[in-house]
Amino acid sequence: MTLHLHGLGHFHPENEISNRFLEELDIGTDNDWIVERVGIRARRTVLPLDYIRQTKNADVRAAAGAALYTNAQLGARAAELAIARAGIDRSRIGMVISGSSAPRVLCPAEAAFVAKELGLEVPAFDLNSACTTFLAQLYQLSLMHPERLPDFVLIVQTETLTSATDYSDRNTAVLFGDGAAAAVISTRIPGRACVRYVNVQSSPAGADKVLITRTGYFAQDGRAVQMFAIKRTREGYERIVEARRDEPEAEAWPLHFVGHQANLRVLEQVCERCGITPERHHANVELHGNTGGASAPSVISMDWEKWRPHDDVAVSVVGGGLTWARAMLRFEGEP
Numbered sequence: 001m002t003l004h005l006h007g008l009g010h011f012h013p014e015n016e017i018s019n020r021f022l023e024e025l026d027i028g029t030d031n032d033w034i035v036e037r038v039g040i041r042a043r044r045t046v047l048p049l050d051y052i053r054q055t056k057n058a059d060v061r062a063a064a065g066a067a068l069y070t071n072a073q074l075g076a077r078a079a080e081l082a083i084a085r086a087g088i089d090r091s092r093i094g095m096v097i098s099g100s101s102a103p104r105v106l107c108p109a110e111a112a113f114v115a116k117e118l119g120l121e122v123p124a125f126d127l128n129s130a131c132t133t134f135l136a137q138l139y140q141l142s143l144m145h146p147e148r149l150p151d152f153v154l155i156v157q158t159e160t161l162t163s164a165t166d167y168s169d170r171n172t173a174v175l176f177g178d179g180a181a182a183a184v185i186s187t188r189i190p191g192r193a194c195v196r197y198v199n200v201q202s203s204p205a206g207a208d209k210v211l212i213t214r215t216g217y218f219a220q221d222g223r224a225v226q227m228f229a230i231k232r233t234r235e236g237y238e239r240i241v242e243a244r245r246d247e248p249e250a251e252a253w254p255l256h257f258v259g260h261q262a263n264l265r266v267l268e269q270v271c272e273r274c275g276i277t278p279e280r281h282h283a284n285v286e287l288h289g290n291t292g293g294a295s296a297p298s299v300i301s302m303d304w305e306k307w308r309p310h311d312d313v314a315v316s317v318v319g320g321g322l323t324w325a326r327a328m329l330r331f332e333g334e335p
């Protein structure tokens with residue numbers, strides 16, 4: 001089944017955690033150390049900078065009270081942009097699906113709060129697959145009966161990962177930023193782009209490799225996850241290249257690459273091994289950090305005005321679970 005993409009949106013909070021700010025926390029890191037290892041120079045946060053400076057987020061439970069935005073507020077901001085770009089009235093949205101690696105509430109679904117922020121009275125539920133959430137949501141829609149879905153479905157990925165970050169630990173403090181992304185999807189009405197080749201896979205044997213416990217900090221097996229990310233991201237991109245060979249006309253069209261925005265150095269290794277040129281690689285990790293499930297879709301959204309007809313975008317992402325997913329977006333209309 002073809003999924004039609006009508007609009008993409010993103011939102012990042014205003015407060016910026018620069019490498020200089022992290023240096024001043026005196027946790028044994030500096031700009032050169034961070035840039036050399038992960039290529040990140042800044043990230044955005046829902047937390048007040050003074051709160052991080054004074055507490056280093058020592059009590060994860062207190063972070064929600066200190067935050068300037070809820071997950072739902074981030075998601076609604078991204079959704080408003082997606083709906084505006086889709087050129088439809090929000091009343092035409094018939095379903096909301098949301099997902100987050102660090103939800104603010106466990107019950108009800110955060111999608112209900114996103115829908116409430118938007119003033120929508122529609123079915124709302126969560127579908128979370130950590131950093132692969134965007135593609136998992138698309139994959140779920142691709143498996144559903146199109147005639148049973150409303151004309152337009154809103155999918156949202158909203159992340160406040162800095163609220164689950166230990167700012168006394170230099171290995172994780174440098175990684176995360178907050179943000180949200182959203183997309184307006186239809187199974188029947190053609191839009192500016194269509195979604196192709198969407199697929200999601202997982203290996204639950206590695207479920208303990210990336211964790212955020214209910215009231216705890218983010219934790220991961222860094223080396224194992226990095227090797228997994230390089231292998232699966234490269235594999236996903238190569239599968240898309242193979243699939244395009246069945247369309248001879250596509251050989252003349254540009255193929256762009258967007259990966260999970262966790263580590264710029266990992267993405268550079270994938271590009272080198274796959275022969276992806278710098279002008280075909282799109283990323284925002286350098287200035288926004290790892291924004292979890294919002295990372296890849298926010299990159300595509302930030303370039304929304306740049307995409308032209310016959311631009312193919314290969315999205316290959318990885319996440320906790322362990323999960324990996326791939327999809328190709330084909331732009332067919334002008335912005």
